[in-house]
Amino acid sequence: MAKNTIELKIKRQDGPNAAARWEEFSIPYKPKMNVISALMEVRRHPYTVQGRKTTPPVWDANCLEEVCGACSMIINGKVRQACSALVDQLELPIVLEPMTKFPLVRDLVVDRQRMFDALKRMHAWIPIDGTYNLGPGPRVDPNTSAMAYSLARCMTCGCCLEVCPQITPTSTFIGAAAISQVRLFNMHPTGKMHARERLEALMGEGGLQDCGNAQNCVHACPKEIPLTESIAAMGRETTAYVLKRLFGG
Amino acid sequence: MRVFPSVHYTMGGLWIDYEADASGNIVAGSPRNHQTNIPGLFAAGEVDYEYHGANRLGANSLLSCFYGGMLAGPAMVNYAKGLERSCDAVPASVFEAERKRQEEAFRRICALQGTENPFVLHKELGEVMTDNVAVVRYNDKLQAADNAILAFMDRWKRIDIHDAATWANQAVSFTRQLWNMLELARVITLGALRRDESRGSHYKPDFPERNDGEWLKTTLATWTPSGPEFRYAPVDISLLRPEARKY
Numbered sequence: 001m002a003k004n005t006i007e008l009k010i011k012r013q014d015g016p017n018a019a020a021r022w023e024e025f026s027i028p029y030k031p032k033m034n035v036i037s038a039l040m041e042v043r044r045h046p047y048t049v050q051g052r053k054t055t056p057p058v059w060d061a062n063c064l065e066e067v068c069g070a071c072s073m074i075i076n077g078k079v080r081q082a083c084s085a086l087v088d089q090l091e092l093p094i095v096l097e098p099m100t101k102f103p104l105v106r107d108l109v110v111d112r113q114r115m116f117d118a119l120k121r122m123h124a125w126i127p128i129d130g131t132y133n134l135g136p137g138p139r140v141d142p143n144t145s146a147m148a149y150s151l152a153r154c155m156t157c158g159c160c161l162e163v164c165p166q167i168t169p170t171s172t173f174i175g176a177a178a179i180s181q182v183r184l185f186n187m188h189p190t191g192k193m194h195a196r197e198r199l200e201a202l203m204g205e206g207g208l209q210d211c212g213n214a215q216n217c218v219h220a221c222p223k224e225i226p227l228t229e230s231i232a233a234m235g236r237e238t239t240a241y242v243l244k245r246l247f248g249g
Numbered sequence: 250m251r252v253f254p255s256v257h258y259t260m261g262g263l264w265i266d267y268e269a270d271a272s273g274n275i276v277a278g279s280p281r282n283h284q285t286n287i288p289g290l291f292a293a294g295e296v297d298y299e300y301h302g303a304n305r306l307g308a309n310s311l312l313s314c315f316y317g318g319m320l321a322g323p324a325m326v327n328y329a330k331g332l333e334r335s336c337d338a339v340p341a342s343v344f345e346a347e348r349k350r351q352e353e354a355f356r357r358i359c360a361l362q363g364t365e366n367p368f369v370l371h372k373e374l375g376e377v378m379t380d381n382v383a384v385v386r387y388n389d390k391l392q393a394a395d396n397a398i399l400a401f402m403d404r405w406k407r408i409d410i411h412d413a414a415t416w417a418n419q420a421v422s423f424t425r426q427l428w429n430m431l432e433l434a435r436v437i438t439l440g441a442l443r444r445d446e447s448r449g450s451h452y453k454p455d456f457p458e459r460n461d462g463e464w465l466k467t468t469l470a471t472w473t474p475s476g477p478e479f480r481y482a483p484v485d486i487s488l489l490r491p492e493a494r495k496y
């Protein structure tokens with residue numbers, strides 16, 4: 001039988017200190033909806049299935065093509081992006097919850113600031129003096145460039161942190177995403193010049209040694225970034241760096 | 250996956266100034282560059298009207314964003330350096346008054362308790378604009394679109410906001426922006442209605458030719474309480490004569 005409606009169950013919370021509640025909504029079925037277009041339909045008629053008037057659910061989204069990471073949430077128990085979660089492929093009712101490892105802002109919106117702080121701590125950028133023309137950068141071989149591209153697909157979405165047992169609301173662990181970004185910037189010919197700075201940071205508090213090797217992260221990453229490979233590679237790189245530092249190589 | 254040709258650049262935007270030397274070249278560092286008609290307010294990027302005219306050549310928007318940023322940065326520094334007093338010297342009452350004005354605007358929207366839904370209005374606005382004010386334009390349809398926008402503006406006043414929270418309230422900020430979208434939709438629609446020619450992404454089958462004699466000019470819209478007012482400014486072609494675009 002063709003579906004006429006889509007049922008959604010949304011975990012609502014008015015603010016960080018408010019109590020959470022569940023609300024159920026029913027919207028008209030249309031083919032090829034995604035969770036964002038379903039949420040848009042809900043806010044066009046913010047009444048629960050019981051007919052109770054409520055506030056339009058609050059969520060975040062930007063690119064709508066799974067490249068910005070803003071719409072990450074837990075959908076039917078799995079953390080993923082709402083914009084690429086196709087309603088036709090989801091079991092009903094669609095259950096939406098905010099990620100749990102980040103401070104809640106409201107409803108489905110969380111604050112992923114700890115991820116951006118981690119990138120800052122890891123020096124995850126290449127400093128370039130933009131005041132004069134530096135000329136073309138060094139050439140990169142195709143293999144390195146392909147690997148760099150796969151690492152560069154990280155959108156700081158938070159899925160890998162959400163599933164990591166070592167990440168708790170109070171832990172200082174930077175998480176797999178930032179570790180993998182150190183690998184990206186350290187393999188870049190210009191980025192290499194600051195490799196030591198990044199390795200020092202990676203060996204500091206909340207760094208690589210806090211990873212328990214549970215490997216949940218690599219399975220959760222929507223961009224299929226080889227996170228465990230990155231963690232292993234950074235393990236080797238930090239070890240080599242420590243030995244070099246010890247023996248002054 | 251659904252594929253639909255969507256708007257991905259806004260040709261036109263905030264008016265900005267620039268300073269040219271005697272040969273017509275831009276004077277880098279001039280505080281006039283990229284300054285809007287509001288003193289001290291600069292605009293650079295897609296938000297400004299410069300560089301593209303009636304169409305944007307493929308991949309040139311990022312280029313113009315960078316270029317605009319490179320001009321606007323030094324312009325802002327030089328503008329600030331040339332000021333006789335800084336914001337510290339402005340009495341606190343000025344900022345306080347503005348804060349009150351903004352809070353009042355927020356409060357007014359929180360108090361909207363009609364029957365209309367802002368997200369529905371937005372969807373309908375999008376449909377009207379896509380159907381009538383995209384690339385192919387007819388004057389009767391443009392006029393009908395403007396009437397529809399005026400009706401939306403009326404309905405906007407009867408919105409039921411559903412959310413009076415003072416924390417992470419998306420309904421209020423969306424509704425505020427929706428009003429600005431309506432104002433801007435009128436600028437685009439009425440600007441197109443007046444321009445009886447075809448140029449760039451503005452194509453009127455009833456006026457299929459580009460008409461440089463009458464329309465080689467920039468449309469300037471000024472906000473007034475009773476709707477946009479239009480003026481026209483010449484296009485600076487001192488460095489490059491326009492040619493027909495044939496691809």
Ligand SMILES: Cc1cc2nc3c(=O)[nH]c(=O)nc-3n(C[C@H](O)[C@H](O)[C@H](O)COP(=O)(O)OP(=O)(O)OC[C@H]3O[C@@H](n4cnc5c(N)ncnc54)[C@H](O)[C@@H]3O)c2cc1C
Binds near residue numbers: 257293314
């Ligand atoms: C799908 C798509 C594809 C495109 N492809 C190309 C392409 O291939 N080549 C090309 O050259 N161009 C392309 N463009 C156009 C180009 O990407 C944009 O013109 C350009 O990115 C605009 O940059 P910007 O910095 O001017 O504005 P934006 O990148 O839009 O930045 C504006 C910023 O202001 C912030 N902001 C808004 N309101 C407020 C506020 N009240 N307070 C504080 N911050 C605020 C926003 O959050 C945003 O970060 C594309 C655009 C789209 C949508």
Ligand code: SF4
Binds near residue numbers: 165175212216218227
């Ligand atoms: S391997 Fe395990 S502990 Fe380490 S980052 Fe991934 S999920 Fe977390």
Ligand code: SF4
Binds near residue numbers: 155161176223225227
């Ligand atoms: S590594 Fe993958 S899961 Fe983690 S933030 Fe980046 S894209 Fe998201």
Ligand code: FES
Binds near residue numbers: 061063065067069082
């Ligand atoms: S909106 Fe950007 S990833 Fe979903």
